[in-house]
Amino acid sequence: MHLLCHASKPGNRAVGAITGTIMAQNGIGCARGWCSTWVEGPVFNSYASTMVDHVLIVGAGQAATHAAETLRRKGHTGRITLLGDEPDLPYQRPPLSKKYLAGDLERDRLLLRHRPYYEEHRIDVRLDTRVAQIDRANCTVQTADGASFPYEVLVLATGSRPRRLQLPGADLAGVHYLRDLSDTERLRAEIRPGAHAVVIGGGYIGLETAATLRHLGVEVTVLEMASRTMNRVVAETVSRFYEAEHARHGVNIELDARITALAGDAQGHVRAVVGTDGREWRADLVVVGIGVLPNDELAQAAGLSCDNGIVVDEFCRTSDAAIYAIGDCSNHPSLHYGRRVRLESVDNAVEQANTTVANILGTPTRHDRVPWFWSDQYHHKLLIVGLSQDHDRQVLRGRPTDAAFSVCYLRDGELIAIDTVNQARDQMAARKLIAARMRPDPVKLADASLALKDCV
Ligand SMILES: Cc1cc2nc3c(=O)[nH]c(=O)nc-3n(C[C@H](O)[C@H](O)[C@H](O)COP(=O)(O)OP(=O)(O)OC[C@H]3O[C@@H](n4cnc5c(N)ncnc54)[C@H](O)[C@@H]3O)c2cc1C
Secondary structure, three states: OEEEEOOOOOOOHHHHHHHOOOOOOOOOOOOOOEOOOOOOOOOOOOEOEEEEOOEEEEOOOHHHHHHHHHHHHOOOOOOEEEEOOOOOOOEOOHHHHOHHHHOOOOHHHHEOOOHHHHHHOOEEEEOOOOEEEEEOOOOEEEEOOOOEEEOOEEEEOOOEEEOOOOOOOOOOEOEEEOOOHHHHHHHHHHOOOOOEEEEEOOOHHHHHHHHHHHHOOOEEEEEOOOOOOOOOOOOHHHHHHHHHHHHHOOOEEEOOOOEEEEEEOOOOEEEEEEEOOOOEEEOOEEEEOOOEEEOOHHHHHOOOOEOOOEEOOOOOEOOOOOEEEOHHHEEEEEOOOOEEEOOOOHHHHHHHHHHHHHHHOOOOOOOOOOOEEEEEEOOEEEEEEEOOOOOOEEEEEEEHHHOEEEEEEEEOOEEEEEEEEOOHHHHHHHHHHHHOOOOOOHHHHOOOOOOHHHHO
């Protein structure tokens, strides 16, 4: 049992003033001693000392596993249960489009932890266990096979799923999505040198997959509907650098591409992707990477506030004070940027898990982070820090022709984000400068011979 002593009460501005912005309901909440009467507007939750024994985590991916590990590491002695619907022990997803797809990483090395770790740390991991319902009144969850698990604190870490292609032929054999280990293994089984692949979507997943397929000798075409790749997340200079690199490796990237159907052969296997202008791209296999959707249906059905993900407050708490939501499935307020975001990255999964554990263990902690993300394509490392939307100025550091450069984003003179290509040094410094809301000198910024930290 672990003694929880939540200190939030009227007068405690550190917590009380920021807990009440979420709409919620009255009288539901499980951790003993919590007063979970929530209304719209400032609310001061009062927590008595609370003994929490059982933390139940739904999902067994990156966020869930980190939450469980951190709970133990930080001294939670009560029960921890992870319910995951996949057949494998929790694993890392990033290699699924990179080294694991390429065959350069053994399956075992994907695992976040091996079986003995969970046993030694008394983390009860139930695989192949899909949670079908949350009964908030009785603080239990029901699984698809009819089992019931009680909780005192519930953490939803259900992740996201690929957006499906809605076109004729989208269900033909040979059409792939990449989310789970089994998706990558199915794709790998179809890869043959000289085969023709069409990747639909020029975002990270699509481009990483294209690079890996090319490395394996596949003839690859990427179809991107926008006028540049990764257009939502990187500067145009970065898009153009990667488009040139893909072209140099023999990948055919088609921008402004509009498709209307996938055509199949007599056996029901894909054979081409068809454009709106009637053009056909030969496809022995197709990989679709057109974004993801949050797995928030379970929360919606339980009456939790959801809007492009499960809505949480600064403490990662949902509209039910006994339930947290973390990782890809959660929509949280970014204190740094002053708006709500739903992020899909390992960093976000890990850091939201850290915040949640601190709150469960009685240290009221606001989630206040500058996010970062990485992507590996060929031998290039793209690192992005911060959120660049709303910038009013870009400054280029270094030259794309040297394959080592950064794009800094400023808003009213403040550094708000950076894209770095093969410039890890800039990325580390930028994390500090952005968090501290520094206003670097744009002229110095443009001088790549100066260290980023010396530009302020
Ligand atoms: C191919 C690929 C490459 C990526 N590359 C990068 C990268 O380079 N850098 C980076 O930062 N991020 C990358 N990501 C994103 C990163 O992996 C995710 O952001 C991260 O895994 C999110 O963690 P999560 O715990 O929120 O979700 P997940 O890791 O997806 O875990 C959620 C788990 O919950 C399970 N689940 C869902 N509903 C239920 C239910 N009702 N009952 C039980 N279980 C349920 C799911 O099946 C899943 O196992 C990549 C993702 C993919 C797919």
